[in-house]
Structure formats: C-alpha cells, structure tokens
Amino acid sequence: LEQDVLAQIAAATDEAGLDAVRVGALGKKGSVSLMMRSLGGMSPEERQVMGPALNGLKDRLGSAIEARKAMLEAAALDLALASETIDVSLPVRPEPKGSIHPITQVMEELAVIFADMGFAVAEGSDVEDDFHNFTALNFPEGHPARDTQDTFFMKPDAEGQRKVLRTHTSPVQIRTMMSQTPPIRIIAPGRVYRCDWDQTHTPMFHQVEGLVIDRETHMGHLKGVLQDFLAAFFETDEVVTRFRPHHFPFTEPSAEMDVRYERVGQAVKVGSGDQWMEILGCGMVHPNVIRNCGLDPDEYQGFAFGMGVDRLAMLKYGAPDLRDFFNSDQRWLGHYGFSP
Numbered sequence: 001l002e003q004d005v006l007a008q009i010a011a012a013t014d015e016a017g018l019d020a021v022r023v024g025a026l027g028k029k030g031s032v033s034l035m036m037r038s039l040g041g042m043s044p045e046e047r048q049v050m051g052p053a054l055n056g057l058k059d060r061l062g063s064a065i066e067a068r069k070a071m072l073e074a075a076a077l078d079l080a081l082a083s084e085t086i087d088v089s090l091p092v093r094p095e096p097k098g099s100i101h102p103i104t105q106v107m108e109e110l111a112v113i114f115a116d117m118g119f120a121v122a123e124g125s126d127v128e129d130d131f132h133n134f135t136a137l138n139f140p141e142g143h144p145a146r147d148t149q150d151t152f153f154m155k156p157d158a159e160g161q162r163k164v165l166r167t168h169t170s171p172v173q174i175r176t177m178m179s180q181t182p183p184i185r186i187i188a189p190g191r192v193y194r195c196d197w198d199q200t201h202t203p204m205f206h207q208v209e210g211l212v213i214d215r216e217t218h219m220g221h222l223k224g225v226l227q228d229f230l231a232a233f234f235e236t237d238e239v240v241t242r243f244r245p246h247h248f249p250f251t252e253p254s255a256e257m258d259v260r261y262e263r264v265g266q267a268v269k270v271g272s273g274d275q276w277m278e279i280l281g282c283g284m285v286h287p288n289v290i291r292n293c294g295l296d297p298d299e300y301q302g303f304a305f306g307m308g309v310d311r312l313a314m315l316k317y318g319a320p321d322l323r324d325f326f327n328s329d330q331r332w333l334g335h336y337g338f339s340p
C-alpha cells in the first residue's frame with residue numbers, strides 16, 4: 001500500500017490531483033484511515049505492533065504529500081514568473097499627456113496676480129437675463145449692443161423671457177453689488193459670447209471683470225491697479241500702454257487700454273513695434289448702476305474693468321490668431337509649449 005500511494009503522490013501534477021490522492025489515503029474513508037479503524041478489533045498484542053506501524057505509515061505519507069505540494073507550488077510560481085517577465089531595457093512607448101489649456105492657464109495666472117492685490121473671485125452664469133446683462137448696466141432701450149447682431153438670444157422661456165448668452169462679464173458686477181456690502185474688491189473670470197469671427201474675435205471668448213466699490217476710489221487707483229497687473233502678468237516693466245477715452249453705458253468716464261506690440265514673422269511681440277492691441281475696457285462705475293443695485297452713489301463709488309483674456313494670452317505667448325486657441329490642434333498647442 002505504501003509504495004502504491006507514494007507512486008500516486010509522485011505522479012500528481014497539480015494541487016487538485018495531489019489532494020485527491022491525500023483524500024484517498026488519509027481522508028475519513030481513505031485506505032489508511034480504514035486500517036487505523038480496524039485496530040479496535042485486534043488483540044492487544046497485534047495492536048501493539050500494528051498501531052505504531054500504521055502511525056508511522058500515516059506520518060510518512062503525510063510528509064510525502066507536503067513535500068510534493070511544496071514542489072508543485074514552486075513550479076507554478078516559476079512558470080508565472082517566466083511568463084510575466086518584463087524587459088526593462090525596452091524603450092518606453094510614448095504616451096500623450098493632457099495639459100492645461102493656455103486660456104485656463106492664463107485665467108489662473110490672473111486670479112493669482114489679483115489675489116495678491118486683495119481681489120476675491122466672484123461668479124455669475126453664462127446664461128443671463130436681460131436685466132443683469134443690459135438693463136441694470138444702464139443700457140438704454142434700443143442700444144445697438146442689445147441688437148441681435150452681437151447678442152446670442154435664447155428661445156423665450158415659459159414666462160416669455162428671452163435669456164441671452166452673456167455678452168460680457170459685467171453682469172457679475174450687478175450680482176455682486178446686489179449681494180454684498182462695500183467695500184467690494186472682486187474679479188470675475190469667465191466665458192462670454194458674441195456673434196463675431198476674425199483674427200482677433202471668436203464667438204466665445206473669455207473676460208476677467210474687475211470691480212472695486214468703496215468710499216474714496218478714483219481713476220488713479222484704476223490706472224495703478226491695471227499697470228501693476230500688466231507688469232506682473234508680462235513679468236516686465238517695459239509694457240507700453242495707452243489709455244483711450246471711450247464710452248460704455250455702465251461707466252463714466254470710460255476708457256480702453258491698448259498694449260503696444262509688433263508682428264515678428266509668424267509671432268506677436270509685446271513691448272516694441274507700432275501696433276496697438278486693445279486689451280480691456282474700464283472706467284468709473286456709473287452712478288445709475290450703483291443706484292440700480294440699491295446702493296447710494298453719494299456714499300459709494302468705484303471702478304470696473306473687463307479684460308480680454310484671450311488677447312492677453314495671444315500677447316503673452318506670441319500667438320498671431322485667436323481662433324487657433326479653440327481649434328484643439330495638438331500640433332499648435334505643442335508648438336506654443338502647451339502640450340508635450
């Protein structure tokens with residue numbers, strides 16, 4: 001019997017087969033167990049001889065099974081290791097990585113620069129109503145900017161109201177003044193929409209609105225904030241700007257600010273040249289706007305500005321065509337260092 005079981009153990013090629021052999025010999029109804037049970041019917045003399053003999057057999061078979069089991073496990077491990085080998089000398093397969101879009105990157109930079117100057121970030125929504133986008137901002141009825149030419153109007157809703165895609169971030173001025181008490185110092189970055197398409201216009205673009213409302217704010221503060229901002233953003237004091245009188249219904253006086261630049265080959269360069277790019281509109285908040293928000297214009301006044309983020313990005317990164325920013329062309333993004 002012993003030779004027979006040992007042969008079966010040696011022949012077992014996997015753990016399941018080996019276990020079947022174990023059950024056949026040492027299990028409850030196994031051959032060895034049955035012999036052990038027969039000890040009860042033996043004479044004391046027989047039992048004295050057979051007892052130790054059977055126990056010895058049981059131990060020997062048990063250790064033979066353990067040894068075989070260890071061997072099978074080791075072999076299985078070797079097999080797994082051999083089949084899962086990694087050749088660390090192979091070159092790495094290039095894997096394209098995502099990166100932050102240049103416009104998002106610039107918006108984050110702006111938020112950091114203005115945070116240093118004490119501005120908090122405020123938010124509005126892309127879909128606005130006529131009141132916040134126009135009326136509260138002192139747009140007269142029939143003002144050309146309300147015209148369908150520039151504004152994307154939504155279908156009338158259940159109440160017959162025609163919402164718009166906000167044409168600027170200035171409605172956030174209204175939302176902020178109606179919900180906070182001065183002193184107010186916020187910027188509002190976000191998307192805005194106008195029906196327009198050329199080298200420096202896309203139907204969706206980005207602005208950062210700025211608003212300061214306090215008791216003794218004046219135009220000098222406005223200019224100082226903008227100059228400090230430009231020096232920090234372009235990382236130089238060489239930026240040449242010009243302040244041009246302008247008109248906005250919601251500021252008085254109003255101005256636009258241009259940055260001097262030139263085209264060098266396919267790129268755009270700031271600080272030299274004879275071209276001007278308009279980067280923002282600004283002014284002292286109109287008393288009507290302050291009144292429309294429930295504040296007293298004799299007590300409070302302040303300034304506001306709205307800058308074109310995309311234009312700032314063009315100037316900073318030297319990209320000549322704004323439309324490229326929204327074409328999702330990996331080669332373009334790579335060329336301007338925005339993706340690997």
Ligand code: PHE
Binds near residue numbers: 167251280282304
């Ligand atoms: N909202 C104006 C625009 O879109 C910019 C602006 C903002 C002007 C704040 C003055 C004050 O052109």
